[in-house]
Amino acid sequence: MNRFFLPLTIFGIMVGFLAVGLTLNPREIPSPLVGKAAPQFSLPQLHDQDKVFSPEEMKGQVWLLNFWASWCSGCKTEHPVLMDLAKSGEVSIYGMDYKDQKDEALTWLKRWGNPYPIVAVDAAGRVGIDYGVYGVPETYVIDKQGVIRYKQIGPLDDETVAKKIIPLVKELQAK
Amino acid sequence: MIPEIGHFALILALCVALVQGSLPIYGAAVGNSALMAVAKPAARGQFLLVLIAFGCLAYAFAQKDFSVLYVAATSNSQLPLHYRLAAIWGAHEGSLLLWTFILTIWMFAVTLFSSHLPETMRSRILGVMGLVSVGFLLFMLTVSNPFERLIPAAAEGRDLNPLLQDPGMVMHPPMLYMGYVGFSVAFAFALAALLGGNLDAAWARWSRPWTTVAWCFLTVGIALGSGWAYYELGWGGWWFWDPVENASFMPWLAGTALIHSLAVTDKRGGFKVWTVLLAIMAFSLSLLGTFLVRSGVLTSVHAFATDPKRGLFILAFLAVVIGGSLVLYAWRAPRVGLGGGFAAVSREGMLLANNVLLVAAMGSVLLGTLYPLFLDALDLGKISVGPPYFDSVFAPLMTPALFLMGIGPLAQWKKADMPDLAKRLRWAFGVSVATAVGLPIVLGHWTPLFSLGLMLAIWIVTTAVVSVRERIAHGEGASVAARLTTVPRAYWGMLLAHCGIAVFIVGVTMVKGFETEQDVRMNVGETATIGGYTFRFDGAQDVVGPNYTAARGTFHVSRDGRDTAVMYPEKRRYTAQNQVMTEAAIDSGLLRDLYVSLGEPLDDGAWSVRLYHKPFVDWIWGGCLIMALGGVLAVSDRRYRPAWRREAQAVPATARMAGRQVA
Amino acid sequence: MRWLTLIVLLMPGLSLAGEARPLADDPVAEARLKHLAVELRCLVCQNQTLADSNAPLAEDLRREVRDMIARNMSDQEIIDFLVSRYGDFVLYRPPLKATTSLLWLGPFVLVVAGGVALVTALRRRSQKVAAVTMTEEEHRRVEQLLSQGVKRS
Numbered sequence: 001m002n003r004f005f006l007p008l009t010i011f012g013i014m015v016g017f018l019a020v021g022l023t024l025n026p027r028e029i030p031s032p033l034v035g036k037a038a039p040q041f042s043l044p045q046l047h048d049q050d051k052v053f054s055p056e057e058m059k060g061q062v063w064l065l066n067f068w069a070s071w072c073s074g075c076k077t078e079h080p081v082l083m084d085l086a087k088s089g090e091v092s093i094y095g096m097d098y099k100d101q102k103d104e105a106l107t108w109l110k111r112w113g114n115p116y117p118i119v120a121v122d123a124a125g126r127v128g129i130d131y132g133v134y135g136v137p138e139t140y141v142i143d144k145q146g147v148i149r150y151k152q153i154g155p156l157d158d159e160t161v162a163k164k165i166i167p168l169v170k171e172l173q174a175k
Numbered sequence: 176m177i178p179e180i181g182h183f184a185l186i187l188a189l190c191v192a193l194v195q196g197s198l199p200i201y202g203a204a205v206g207n208s209a210l211m212a213v214a215k216p217a218a219r220g221q222f223l224l225v226l227i228a229f230g231c232l233a234y235a236f237a238q239k240d241f242s243v244l245y246v247a248a249t250s251n252s253q254l255p256l257h258y259r260l261a262a263i264w265g266a267h268e269g270s271l272l273l274w275t276f277i278l279t280i281w282m283f284a285v286t287l288f289s290s291h292l293p294e295t296m297r298s299r300i301l302g303v304m305g306l307v308s309v310g311f312l313l314f315m316l317t318v319s320n321p322f323e324r325l326i327p328a329a330a331e332g333r334d335l336n337p338l339l340q341d342p343g344m345v346m347h348p349p350m351l352y353m354g355y356v357g358f359s360v361a362f363a364f365a366l367a368a369l370l371g372g373n374l375d376a377a378w379a380r381w382s383r384p385w386t387t388v389a390w391c392f393l394t395v396g397i398a399l400g401s402g403w404a405y406y407e408l409g410w411g412g413w414w415f416w417d418p419v420e421n422a423s424f425m426p427w428l429a430g431t432a433l434i435h436s437l438a439v440t441d442k443r444g445g446f447k448v449w450t451v452l453l454a455i456m457a458f459s460l461s462l463l464g465t466f467l468v469r470s471g472v473l474t475s476v477h478a479f480a481t482d483p484k485r486g487l488f489i490l491a492f493l494a495v496v497i498g499g500s501l502v503l504y505a506w507r508a509p510r511v512g513l514g515g516g517f518a519a520v521s522r523e524g525m526l527l528a529n530n531v532l533l534v535a536a537m538g539s540v541l542l543g544t545l546y547p548l549f550l551d552a553l554d555l556g557k558i559s560v561g562p563p564y565f566d567s568v569f570a571p572l573m574t575p576a577l578f579l580m581g582i583g584p585l586a587q588w589k590k591a592d593m594p595d596l597a598k599r600l601r602w603a604f605g606v607s608v609a610t611a612v613g614l615p616i617v618l619g620h621w622t623p624l625f626s627l628g629l630m631l632a633i634w635i636v637t638t639a640v641v642s643v644r645e646r647i648a649h650g651e652g653a654s655v656a657a658r659l660t661t662v663p664r665a666y667w668g669m670l671l672a673h674c675g676i677a678v679f680i681v682g683v684t685m686v687k688g689f690e691t692e693q694d695v696r697m698n699v700g701e702t703a704t705i706g707g708y709t710f711r712f713d714g715a716q717d718v719v720g721p722n723y724t725a726a727r728g729t730f731h732v733s734r735d736g737r738d739t740a741v742m743y744p745e746k747r748r749y750t751a752q753n754q755v756m757t758e759a760a761i762d763s764g765l766l767r768d769l770y771v772s773l774g775e776p777l778d779d780g781a782w783s784v785r786l787y788h789k790p791f792v793d794w795i796w797g798g799c800l801i802m803a804l805g806g807v808l809a810v811s812d813r814r815y816r817p818a819w820r821r822e823a824q825a826v827p828a829t830a831r832m833a834g835r836q837v838a
Numbered sequence: 839m840r841w842l843t844l845i846v847l848l849m850p851g852l853s854l855a856g857e858a859r860p861l862a863d864d865p866v867a868e869a870r871l872k873h874l875a876v877e878l879r880c881l882v883c884q885n886q887t888l889a890d891s892n893a894p895l896a897e898d899l900r901r902e903v904r905d906m907i908a909r910n911m912s913d914q915e916i917i918d919f920l921v922s923r924y925g926d927f928v929l930y931r932p933p934l935k936a937t938t939s940l941l942w943l944g945p946f947v948l949v950v951a952g953g954v955a956l957v958t959a960l961r962r963r964s965q966k967v968a969a970v971t972m973t974e975e976e977h978r979r980v981e982q983l984l985s986q987g988v989k990r991s
Contacts, residue, residue: 004508007452008501011459015494017545020552021472022486027884030557032925099894125898132923134881134895410890417885476885519960531952539945546932546941555937559879561887561930568945694868695858703858712858774861783861 031132031151038065038142039130046097046105046119053094053120055146062172064093064165065140066116067128069100070108072136078155079112085161086115091169095119098128098136141165143172178243181231182322188224188279189312191217195305199298203371211294214301215286221308222279229276232263232321242328245269245321251334251751253722261345262335267469267485268321270348274465275311277349277356278304285360285385292381299367300360307359310492318484334722334751343403351396351423355461357389358426361433362458365451366500369507374447376514379440382454384810386437390430391806397423398799409757409772411692411787413795416565419477421544422464428537429457432530439523443588444514446527451511452504453530459497460537466493472548518590525583525591532576539568570624577631577680580673581638585645599645603637620688628684635677639670668809672802679798685791692788694774698781706788708734708769710742715773715782723747725758728773728782732762744773744784768792867907874903874916877930887930 033039042054055065066082068075086093095116097105102121109119122128131140132151141150150168152160195217202210232245236259241247249265264270282304289297315321364382368374400423405413414420433453440450466489467473471481517523543560551557581603586596611630615621646666650658695703697712704710713729725747732740742760749756762769767790774783862868872889878899880891888896888903899920906916920928932938 004505007455008498008505011497011501014545015490015498017549017552018466018470018472018490018493021548022470022483022490024472024548024551026472026474026547026551028557029881029925029927032922125895126902129898129902129923132925134924412890415885474884516963517960519957524960527956528953531956532949535945535948535952538948542941542944542948546938550937556926558926558932558938559928559930560932560941561877561879563877563931564941572945572949694861696861697858700856701858702856711856784858 028153029132029134031148031153033132033148034151036148038140038146038148039127041120041122041127041130043096043120043122043127046095046102046109046121053118055142058094058142059146060144062091062141062143062169064091065096065131065142066093067096067098067122067131067133067136067138069098069136070104071100074155075137076112078137078157079115081156081158081161082115083113084158085156085165090166092117093139096127097121098133099123099125141168141172144175177231177234178240178322178324181228181235182320184224184228184231185312185316185322188221188228188275189309189316191221191224192305192309192312195221196302196309197305198302199305200302200370203295203298203302206295208294211298214298214305217305218279218282218286218301221305222283225272225276225279228322229263229272232269232272233260235322236260236263239332240328241330241332242325243321244323244325247325247329247332249335250332251722252331253751254332254335254340255721257345258335258340261339264348265335265339265344268315268319268323270352271311271315271319272321273348274352274356275308275315277352278308278311278359280353281357281360282308285363295371296364296367296373296378296381299370300363303363303366304359307363307496310496314485314488314492318482318488331751334749337723337747337749337752337754337756338407340722340749341403341407343399343407347396347399347403349396350392350399354389354391354393354396354430355423355426355464357385357392358430358454358458358461360385360389361454362500365454366503369451369503372507372510374451374511376441376444379437379444379447379450380814383434383437383441386430386433386454386457387806387810390427390434391803391810393423393427393430394799394803394806397427398796398803401799402796405792406759406761409759411690411759411770411772411789413792415476416540416543416562417477418473418475418544419464419468421540421565422460422467425537425540426457426460426464428533428540429453429460432533432537433457435526435529435533439526440514443517443523445517445523447514448508448511449527449530451508453534455497455500455504456534459493459500460541462489462493462496466490467544473544515589517588520586520593521591522583522586522588525579525586529576529579529583532572532579536569536572536576539572540565543568570627574627574631577635577676580676581634584642584669584673585638599641600638603634603641606637607631607634618689622688625684625688628680628687632677632680632684635673635680639674642670663812663814665809665812665814668805668807668812670805671808672805675798675801675803675805677798678794678801682791682794682796682798686789686795690787690789690792693786695784695786696777696781697784698779701781703784703786705786706767706769706790708732708739708788710771710786712782712784715776718745720747722751723749723756726773726776728760728771728784730760730771732769740769742769742771744771746773763793765793766790864908867904870907871900871903874913875900878920879928879930881924881928 038055040055042052045051045053064085082093085091093115095118097119099122105119105121109116120127125133131138135153137155139152139156140148143149149172150164152165156165195214198210199214199217202208202213232243234240235243235246236250237256239246239250239252239259241250245266245268246262249262249269250259254262262269264273282301285297285300285304289300292300361382364378364385368378397420400420401413404415405411433450433456436446436450436453439445440447466486468475468477469481470486470489471483472486543564546560547558582596582600585599607630610633611626614629615625646662647655647658650661652658652661691706693703693705697703699712699714702709702711709732711731711733713731715726715728718725718727725745727743727745730742730744731738732742740762742762744760745758747756747758748754757772759770759772761771767788770787770789772785772787774785776782860868875889876887878888880886880888880893880896882893882895883891886896888899902919903916906919911919917929921933926933932941934942
């Protein structure tokens with residue numbers, strides 16, 4: 001009697017998993033870098049080629065690193081959210097211009113506004129690879145010790161900022 | 176107007192399906208002939224209604240009616256007619272209509288060829304198929320309506336994905352669906368038998384031809400998909416273990432196991448319960464495949480536009496249909512009696528060992544396909560399971576099954592004599608091993624897998640020869656020819672199908688062992704040599720097609736100074752969606768394919784070009800075709816001819832006798 | 839004589855004038871790249887290997903791997919580099935870990951379980967069949983009793 005119910009049981013378990021699967025996104029790749037030190041780099045700044053920017057100088061602060069590009073439509077979608085977040089003063093957002101043209105990036109920022117105190121230029125995308133970037137925009141929350149605490153894949157929206165980013169930033173700032 | 180008629184036809188079809196799915200089954204349970212008699216006209220009515228709906232959608236495509244949302248999304252005014260019609264199944268909604276249409280075709284076929292079945296059986300079979308069709312019609316009418324209007328109508332359609340604008344697209348889905356959906360007949364037979372409690376050898380005898388025909392279609396469908404990917408996608412591969420490919424392969428594996436299991440149940444009445452479970456599994460895998468492809472649960476090249484609502488509906492449908500049939504199985508199967516006994520070492524034993532291996536292989540493919548989902552659902556991280564996993568798991572599982580393929584047909588039913596078998600197969604084994612060892616030395620290339628592949632292929636062929644020789648030696652008849660004609664067609668079908676597998680293995684083994692590839696930069700007049708063939712690039716011209724512009728390269732191919740072929744690979748830009756596609760040029764031959772793919776234009780007027788030499792690659796699909804032919808041959812066996820035809824042959828004889836008496 | 843030597847020395851150069859050059863600068867390294875890249879997944883077009891994908895990220899990653907090959911990094915080191923940045927998702931051959939043990943052992947378990955089930959079923963069947971033959975004696979007794987009953991009526 002029991003063995004005749006085995007196929008049904010196996011099927012039931014599978015349906016359970018498939019049902020959960022409907023709520024997941026198979027295309028999203030979570031980052032293995034969460035909880036690890038933010039990879040080092042030293043890149044020229046967009047607005048001043050002679051200066052460099054490196055995460056070293058950010059130690060002691062909680063900050064956001066936002067990978068963006070002028071050719072990326074998702075970046076335009078999230079831009080107002082970044083502008084609001086920058087204005088609120090909760091946390092500083094530093095930009096990484098990923099695989100972009102300098103002139104186009106400058107024009108883009110001038111046109112839509114600049115939420116970043118500093119923008120670093122990753123022309124070849126090498127630093128992006130070190131950060132496990134596979135599309136833009138992507139945003140990292142980095143704590144005072146320079147450890148990545150959260151990665152946002154895709155554009156930020158007001159809800160994620162309010163529910164995830166700001167509480168996390170506050171928590172990290174308290175430490 | 177026409178799309179509305181189509182829509183209405185679907186609604187009517189749903190009503191008919193509801194009737195078909197309930198009254199006959201209830202009638203069979205209580206023995207009411209009038210209710211049971213509803214099944215046949217209902218099934219035929221449904222066929223007609225869905226045919227009308229299909230025709231209406233075809234009309235909308237032919238007339239470029241962009242006020243229908245589906246037509247606007249998948250067609251274009253520049254699209255040639257045959258692709259406009261193939262676009263009917265180019266996306267989700269239309270392919271569901273195709274699924275349903277093919278289901279009604281099978282239903283109609285059942286009404287035609289089931290007069291020899293008891294009425295209770297026939298009404299239950301059609302009833303179950305009616306229930307399945309209720310699900311699909313409901314799905315279409317709620318969340319996937321192909322007749323939905325677009326107001327205001329689009330000025331121009333978005334065009335069929337250029338990848339799909341290809342003859343392969345015209346044939347592959349219909350063939351595949353004929354196979355997938357065809358397993359619903361075996362499924363319906365199994366449920367009908369469970370409901371009626373009459374699981375005997377006769378049931379297996381009736382199920383066999385339906386299952387085999389569906390299997391043939393599925394084999395051809397999968398082969399077409401693979402061949403189409405080979406020449407269309409431009410990277411020379413033919414199987415990627417992509418979730419959607421696996422979704423079609425799993426029912427094939429279960430279907431193959433089912434064909435063999437039905438043979439045991441038919442001949443010896445044994446393992447009825449297992450055969451019924453396999454029949455349920457084969458169709459369940461078809462439905463599962465439908466779910467996987469359309470729910471967005473897995474990423475795939477084939478993914479239809481996904482929508483969580485659709486995924487949920489199909490999952491619920493799956494749960495009801497498969498869950499329901501497995502409940503019926505759990506309830507009724509324990510009561511089924513045992514058939515004839517047999518020893519472990521016997522033809523039955525070997526057929527069942529084949530089943531174990533095929534089902535284990537199917538389970539492994541399912542495991543690999545769903546595993547990333549399992550881990551993600553349990554929040555254990557995201558992994559990828561790709562060709563390296565499937566290749567390393569599938570071959571070891573299939574090898575014993577292929578080896579058994581040579582022994583099984585020669586083993587006796589009920590109890591086989593092992594030492595005797597070993598003696599009869601000595602020669603075949605020797606030749607296989609010798610070739611497997613010797614040929615690589617001659618060809619100058621050796622890997623373990625290469626030898627294994629060769630050995631299995633030669634083994635299958637040599638054991639087939641042994642089998643034929645024995646049939647001739649022990650047959651009844653004066654001459655060899657007379658003896659051969661007494662051999663039933665089902666036997667020749669089996670041999671042919673098995674040899675088809677041998678051909679397939681040769682193709683895979685030779686391609687994997689000997690294919691070569693070159694990535695070169697070619698300027699006009701330059702040559703490259705690969706596999707003994709010299710390719711000369713004679714420049715690229717701009718050409719214009721019906722809905723694209725292209726750069727067409729010209730390559731003159733020669734071998735040992737003699738001209739072999741001229742090849743024209745293209746790099747196309749389809750105007751509607753501004754999509755770039757590589758159209759590889761392939762020169763097919765019995766023993767090799769030459770494959771040229773244009774890459775990118777380089778700065779100095781040169782092009783990056785990829786050249787392939789693929790020996791025996793067409794044997795892969797040739798083998799599949801031979802397999803399917805074997806199946807067709809087996810089904811044409813006299814034993815499966817419909818009873819009415821046999822009766823018709825008998826009637827003239829009795830009429831003649833009566834005529835003589837009267838006179 | 840000197841002219842002849844010159845011509846002979848130049849001959850190889852002359853005959854190669856029409857031969858296409860390989861696209862890659864270093865065919866040996868390229869072969870190694872291909873060998874690695876066919877087992878890596880493109881993260882953008884997630885249904886192609888790193889070897890086949892034309893996505894910009896795929897080209898960047900191929901360039902990185904070429905770099906690493908040139909720096910004489912081993913295959914395992916290159917794989918570790920990519921996995922530490924993108925996770926196991928980038929590997930088409932799932933690594934053998936606690937979480938994937940069921941995946942890798944599964945097929946073997948399935949075959950063994952199937953074999954055991956088959957043998958058990960055959961054994962159970964032969965026992966039941968033996969039991970049935972016992973009751974055949976009883977059947978004969980029943981028939982005898984029935985025929986006696988018929989005779990009486």
